[in-house]
Amino acid sequence: MNLRLLQGAALALAYSCIVPASYAENVVPHYIEGDVNDSLGRPLPEATVKLKSSEGHIVGTTSTDAQGHFTFTDIASGDYAVVVDKASFQTGTGIVKVSESSGASTTVTLATPDALEVKVVAKRLDRARNGISVDTGSSVYRLSSKDIAALPQGESTPFNQVMLQVPGVAQDSYGQLHVRGDHANLQYRLNGIILPESISGFGQTLDTRFVDSVSLLTGALPAQYGYRTAGVVDIHTKSGALEPGGRIGVEMGSHNTQEYSGDISGSKDGFSYYLTGSLLRNNLGIENPTSSYSALHDTTHQNKEFGYFSYLVNSTSRISLILGNSSGRFQIPNSSGQTPSYTLNGMTTYPSENVDERQTESTRYGVLAFQGTVGEDFNYQVAAFSRYSKVLFEPDTAGDLMYTGVAGRIQRSGLAHGLQADGSYKLNEAHILRMGMAYTRERLSNSQDALTFPADANGNQTSDQPVSVVDNNEKSTHQIGLYLQDEWKVTDKLTLNYGARADWVNAYFTDHQLSPRLGAVYQLSPATILHAGYARYFTPPANELIPGSTVSSFQNTTNASPGGTLNDPIQAEKTDYYDLGFSHKLTPYLTVGLDGYYKKIKNLLDEGQFGSALIFTPFNYDEGKIYGLEFTSSYRKDNLSAYLNIARSVALGKNIISSQYLFDSTESAYIANNWVHLDHDQAVTASAGASYLWQGTTYSANAMFGSGLRKDFANTDHLPAYTTMNVSAAHTFDPTPVGKITGRLSVINLFDKVYEIRDGSGIGVGAPQFGQRRSVYLGLSKYF
16 A cells, blocks of 8 residues: 555644544534423423524424423534424424523413313313202202393393393393292302392392303202302303403394493403493483383493402413402483372472482492312312492482482491302212301491481371481491202212301391201102202391491481381291202203292391381391292203293291381281281292294293282282293394394283283382383494
8 A cells, every 4th residue: 555645644634633532622513402391381292493503594493392392413503493382282483592601491382272271270270169059959040141041131131130041030120030939039149159249239240241150059958058048040151261251242122221241351361351331321320100102210330340350370270360340320210290298398399200210329349259170189279358338318308208208318337258168079089068257347328318308106297398308327237158068979870969058147236146057859760860868958138237326316307217217136047948859851852840849937028118218127036938930841852952941939928026117017016927928929920931043033032920919907918910922033144244243133021911920018118110111222243
């Protein structure tokens, strides 16, 4: 071999070894590493990671490991884009800069299309939250968002009108509802959290638009439900995690109705939101006191706002916030052609159509909740809540004095705060323990600034110069309840739920009670389910009490109470409740049910009106009994759904033992020795409805029947029976030049039935009210 060639090869080999070694001493090997997670912070394995240079060239490709980690090595300095792809996720990108002296790291979060991951976790947590509650042994009636949309006014239906579709619910004036013969006594819950009741008024605090589903639980309730027990209205609100999008709408029609509404919802990276609001104006704010089509002096302005916000802390817990507001201004309607009963400063005439009474109402509430799961067996929810409510009645001074003998500016307000905690623990396949507590503190304020005339012992006016009566008082109330119960799956067919709750109340009275509960559900066959239950109830009165000082201050005036000053302390109602029923699936599409109940009551609670202001005051009967029977049926097949509910009830009380000043002596003496029907007792109540989707248009109708509430001396008679029908047609136009639009034409009281809800007589009843005459509404909603 040529010597010169060997020398060249040796030099080349030496250069190839020495030069790279010398270069390595001065250059640091660069890298890029990072992690890929989903929107809940969980690692995503097997995601494809591409590294792109600042010129857009792909300079490397890799995949994440089981911990969602990736690494690129031997990277030159410069700017790079880390692009990550994975099936069922949106592409994610991270920007990094590699310097001359170090590498770089980044974390890339991948979101799912339509927030799929958020939906899955939100639904799972919803199921866990629902698992905290139980309805074993109770009678349960559920309405979905689809059921509500099928009503003639859809989501524009006032919430009390929605509840009238449920069996055993009777309507009364001012939007009041009576379930199974109780005056009110309804508990409202939002996502399982108690919403403290507001002071009674004309307006509806809750807006149907934010309701995703609503259930009414009646009968023998499990131990977690206390205080308000005639029925539990459990509302599950809409959520941006499940229904992203938005809507704006308008409804106009009879009685100069104008309602504007809108909502918006969405979610991003575990945070979801839902917001809705509405503005309403019409000339039928309160039921007409006459049978005429249009009420006199009855304009109302109302607005409602609601917000639900939720943040998924991780896959097992979330924080949610609920904020709500409702406010309304109401004119009190008049009856023309009335004759004054009193003389004011020499005046003896004052046109009744000119009387200008007004009432304003407002309720604001908020709930902050933390909910989660621990493992597969323990679910919990802890919530703090607050509610402020105010009602202000403003009189027409001259008109009220001349027609009623008193003109009082009356304000009642209450600020409530509370804490609620609930949990469930699965001991084994046969037993689930549930436990919890709720505490509420409320600060009440009652004020009255009134003018009235001096009077003799017989109530006759002795002077036409009014005198002033001012009465202000405040009170703090406290109530706490604890419960523990076990849901025991005895066999595949039989489930028992047994437990007890303990309640304490310190308000205008102090009392407590331990209340056992027992419920059973038996699967008689694949198509037939039986349920039965017993519950001991403890029901404190509403905090709308008139103190004794107020009653006494009006003695020897034209506003003196008919029952004098007798005002024994209000008491908590104590009830033994028995319930038995069944449901049977006649066909795959038709289900029927029958339910019977009996209540034996000590200190039965009712409410009456004190003075001319339309504000209510509670009182007790010494004893009471309420019993009834309910038939339900529902049919669902393809595009047709229908329902029919019929309820028969009897509600009786005997001997008034508190707030006796509300009643004249003759009536009180009769009630003391005779069972009398409660003023809200309606013998037969029925509701029916159907909806059908045909060629893109939904046609719906519903009807309500009432045999009439009570009237006359000691409620010895009842008002005439009535039936009303509502119909509608709704069609969604999509696409249109402006996007998706839904139009709805609704007719309320199709046959213009003239019916009287109250005639002004009966125990604790004030003015007469007639039902709404035929009304036509057109609504348009645009979705985006």
